[in-house]
Amino acid sequence: MxxxxxxxxxxxxxxxxxxxxxxxxxxxxxxxxxxxxxxxxxxxxxxxxxxxxxxxxxxxxxxxxxxxxxxxxxxxxxxxxxxxxxxxxxxxxxxxxxxxxxxxxxxxxxxxxxxxxxxxxxxxxxxxxxxxxxxxxxxxxxxxxxxxxxxxxxxxxxxxxxxxxxxxxxxxxxxxxxxxxxxxxxxxxxxxxxxxxxxxxxxxxxxxxxxxxxxxxxxxxxxxxxxxxxxxxxxxxxxxxxxxxxxxxxxxxxxxxxxxxxxxxNIGPHQLLKILGTSCLDMAVAPKGQEPERVVPGICGQVDGSIIPGMRGYEAGQSAFGDVYAWFKALLTWPLEVLLPQLPGADEATKRSLAEALTERILPELERAAKALPPEENALLALDWMNGRRTPDANQRLKGAITGISLGTDAPRLYRALVEATAFGSRAIAERFQSTGIRIDRVIAIGGVARKSPFVMQTLADVMNMDIAVSAxxxxxxxxxxxxxxxxxxxxxxxxxxxxxxxxGTEQTYRPRPERAQHYAPLYAKYLEFGAFVETGAGS
Structure with missing residues (x-):
């Protein structure tokens, strides 16, 4: 550029x-x-x-x-x-x-x-x-x-x-x-x-x-x-x-x-910037004070000048973010890749065109349907560790998991559970910073997911219970x-x-909806409990 x-x-x-x-x-x-x-x-x-x-x-x-x-x-x-x-x-x-x-x-x-x-x-x-x-x-x-x-x-x-x-x-x-x-x-x-x-x-x-x-x-x-x-x-x-x-x-x-x-x-002091793409990277900046450097456990490091020279830069993140949604999309498109080419009655160009059109519409339609679901209807809970866990507390041996599936579970409900899982993972990172005294006064988001998925961004704001400003x-x-x-x-x-x-500057700001933030608080606690259960099983 x-x-x-x-x-x-x-x-x-x-x-x-x-x-x-x-x-x-x-x-x-x-x-x-x-x-x-x-x-x-x-x-x-x-x-x-x-x-x-x-x-x-x-x-x-x-x-x-x-x-x-x-x-x-x-x-x-x-x-x-x-x-x-x-x-x-x-x-x-x-x-x-x-x-x-x-x-x-x-x-x-x-x-x-x-x-x-x-x-x-x-x-x-x-x-x-x-x-x-x-x-x-x-x-x-x-x-x-x-x-x-x-x-x-x-x-x-x-x-x-x-x-x-x-x-x-x-x-x-x-x-x-x-x-x-x-x-x-x-x-x-x-x-x-x-x-x-x-x-x-x-x-x-x-x-x-x-x-x-x-x-x-x-x-x-x-x-x-x-x-x-x-x-x-x-x-x-x-x-x-x-x-x-x-x-x-x-x-x-x-x-x-x-x-x-x-x-x-445009990150500044006491701000958390999330780069939302296939994975998620979290950057935070804090001025250097007179007191000794405060160590934040379980993140990807803290380095003097790694982001803004003269300030401490902190890094965390999730090993999969958009890739979680892409994985689910790939599951749903399997028949298009395997079965559609075998069907008689249409030429190869038509089959390819049909497959591309349907594939392109899957995520937007899932978002529309998931957005319309009442929050209390979803009993599903997922972990966002499909590519291991980067932070808090790196463990690349961990795998994703989903609980609460029934015969009534459909694709939009599964998709929403996956979106919520990535948002819960983001909240866990923010809380790790805050628990060690690192102030977060503002959250900024950049990347493809931030600019292309209002449903993901609104869910993220609701779960984190913080305003999220999307860079222009x-x-x-x-x-x-x-x-x-x-x-x-x-x-x-x-x-x-x-x-x-x-x-x-800022393109758009997503603000948490109080009733949704209140809804997600106990679900987040269950996410932490479910994660501890799965991690204990993985360790044994």
Whole structure:
């Protein structure tokens, strides 16, 4: 996205699909393996920037002053001594373990459990302290540990590990010296157990108890990390030519999409911003006081400057949100995928057209029917753990569950129970923050679900019993990256001033209905009770 820094106007947008990812290459959903070839990022980045600049007009490229990249995370990759992903080197070009390990890859559950056990029993500092006290299989060291144990040839060939948000700026600036790479405070703090109190990353003695290879790889990471208002460098001659941009274009230090998206959604102190898409990410910001840092257990970390530089950033979230609804939709469309093609009497094009039309209408019709149901009629209760539980208290072994099904249960009632489950999960996260003294004065929502599903948003407001303001930004995450780019380029002295000038404002505010909020209070208590019952069973 190309953005005008004066007023936040969008002047060019281009969306490109990853060619290899679109084919499902290198992934195995049954094994929770999700890998991404680095060429997908390079090719689509160049095409997307070219497309956005073309839409912005012929004079736009010469006016570009800064670039910032947001990425998923933790999405690490093993690299050689020049910071090149091993999948771009001979011998590993088609090796999934040499590619980026996507955030939602859960192949390292056992390794995460070992990290948690070791952190509590090794006799020294608990390095999971500032990451909610529970390390997740989605995060940096768990994934690296798994590679060291299960792919020793790949791990032994590596010199370092880079997060995707660190690799992109390194590529754009032509940085091939590992000691000069400015690693993201956001990524290192939330996912790699970096903290100033520790003097950087976990001690060698701790990592050695997990695997000696971790100590060797840690040596390449350095000690310092950087916030995204800091310049990483300027475009290299190669990439300036590829993109048609000025050679002195500033490239900002990278960060994760959710954290930059919080800035793009105009988060401020004592506010909770929810990014509602396939999963849910919760961002909160609080000023730093004179008192010692207050630790919030069971979240995805708290990091100085990970969202707004100079303030503490807090991360939580749900491993599945929109994906819960998508799962139910997929169940309902099974006959269209399997039986419809077998029916005689219609050509293939007509069958495809019919299947697409019906599939497109399923969720809107479910929402309409679920909205019309009286609240007291629904005896169903569901858990939103279809992809494990991220927070509060990460546990990727947990699964979803539904109770209260009868012969009278129909699709709209099941759908409403699933929507309520995701809302209950959101309330549990907010209450975890509040129970440890983190103020939440306002809730903001961005993302596809927030802008497309009034039923989900109203249910969320009712269950949380809080106003929820939906950002008017169509691409809030990219907008946040643009705000950091403008600040790193010196166009604004602080990212808060970039927010003030470039924010899209609020599109709509959902307010809780008192009678519905009262209705949901006992159901939420039952949700917590049901969750404890299922988790106890899963643990045994």
């Amino acid at each position: 190309v953005m005008d820094v004066a007023d936040g106007g969008t002047v060019g947008v281009s969306i490109q699909h990853y060619p290899r990812w679109s084919k499902g290459l290198y992934c195995n959903a049954r094994e929770n393996q999700f890998r991404h070839h680095p060429l997908d990022y390079l090719e689509t980045m160049q095409a997307a920037i070219a497309g956005a600049l073309a839409q912005a007009g012929t004079e736009a490229a010469a006016k570009v002053r800064g670039i910032a990249a947001d990425t998923t995370g933790s999405t690490p990759v093993l690299t050689d001594r020049h910071g090149v992903p091993l999948a771009l080197t001979p011998g590993f070009r088609e090796t999934p373990d040499a590619m980026f390990i996507l955030w939602k890859d859960h192949t390292a559950v056992a390794q995460a459990e070992r990290i948690n056990h070791t952190a509590r029993t090794w006799g020294g500092t608990d390095f999971t302290k500032y990451e909610g006290g529970i390390y997740s299989s989605e995060w940096f060291w768990a994934k690296v540990l798994r590679l060291a144990e299960t792919a020793p040839a790949v791990a032994q060939a590596a010199t370092s590990v880079l997060e995707l948000c660190d690799w992109i700026p390194a590529v754009l600036t032509g940085c091939t010296d590992l000691t000069r790479i400015k690693r993201s405070r956001c990524a290192a703090g939330h996912k790699a157990m970096w903290h100033a109190d520790f003097g950087g990353y976990p001690e060698d003695a701790f990592l050695a108890q997990l695997h000696p290879r971790l100590v060797e790889l840690k040596a390449s990471l350095g000690r310092e990390t950087f916030t995204s208002d800091v310049p990483f460098g300027t475009l290299s001659g190669e990439w300036a030519a590829k993109l048609g941009l000025p050679r002195d274009t500033v490239v900002a230090v990278g960060a994760f999409d959710a954290h930059m998206g919080a800035v793009g959604g 930004a169509e691409q809030a995450v990219a907008a946040g990256a643009a705000m950091f780019a403008a600040t790193a380029a010196g166009l604004y002295p602080k990212v808060e001033e970039a927010q003030q000038a470039m924010s899209a």
